[in-house]
Amino acid sequence: MNIYLLAVGNKMPDWVTKGYHEYAKRLTSDCQLKLIEIVPGKRGKNADLVRIKKSEGEKILEAIPKGCLVIALEVKGKPWTTPELSRQMDRWLHGGQDVALLVGGPEGLSEACVARADV
Secondary structure, three states: OEEEEEEEOOOOOHHHHHHHHHHHHHOOOOOEEEEEEEOOOOOOOOOOHHHHHHHHHHHHHHHOOOOOEEEEEOOOOOOOOHHHHHHHHHHHHHHOOOEEEEEOEOOEOOHHHHHHOOO
């Protein structure tokens, strides 16, 4: 099984990259974490944040591999404890379907991404 982490952002600080690699190597051999970085829109003093969020969402949706169970990681979503997340991952692993975790930029995920998500 593959877990795709589709995240808006690039050129992450070293501590983020190290953390990602640490968690990726903790997974079992039959489960691989694959990072897909979505280049963020340019934000500036007069940036159109609504347009940027929508554009980032379109890029995320285009990058979702076919056949994945899509999960939106959203601030307003249902929080999972570590044991709950562990149970979810076990279900995904035994469900035989790849998983795509969506992470938006500073303004969050677009409405289209949230609507597309299975969870």
